Amino acid sequence: MNIFVGSLPYSLEEADLKELFEAYGEVSTVKIIIDRESGRSKGFGFVEMPDDESAQKAISGLNGSEVAGRSIAVSQAEDKKPGDRRGGGGFGGGNRGGGYGGGNRGGGGGGYSKDSNRGGGSRW
Secondary structure: OEEEEEOOOOOOOHHHHHHHHHOOOOOOEEEEEEOOOOOOEEEEEEEEOOOHHHHHHHHHHHOOOEEOOEEOEEEEOOOOOOOOOOOOOOOOOOOOOOOOOOOOOOOOEOOEOOOOOOOOOOOO
8 A cells, every 4th residue: 555644854764764664564665755956855755565454554553643843644645547647737738729829719810811812803
């Protein structure tokens, strides 16, 4: 089971987090999320425990407990759905026709009249 751990002290190391959870059973992996720009902990992470019963005991035993002066939040992590990215969009997210000159939704063609022969008379 994948477990979300939030409100972690920024100084906490992955080895410390692993040790905390090993009191409840086997720990497969531990990952504290690091900010790319600063290189510092974002204050949350994930712990993977192969045995669901041990994982539930860890969640019950550790949620709200104090670690280095902070009350941590521990819960079952939500499964990531394939292609489900938080925030969506960004630049050019989904072709919605916005921007300059994009997305002709009928009516006129880029600001030019369909009848280019306005004003009467022959083109030549």
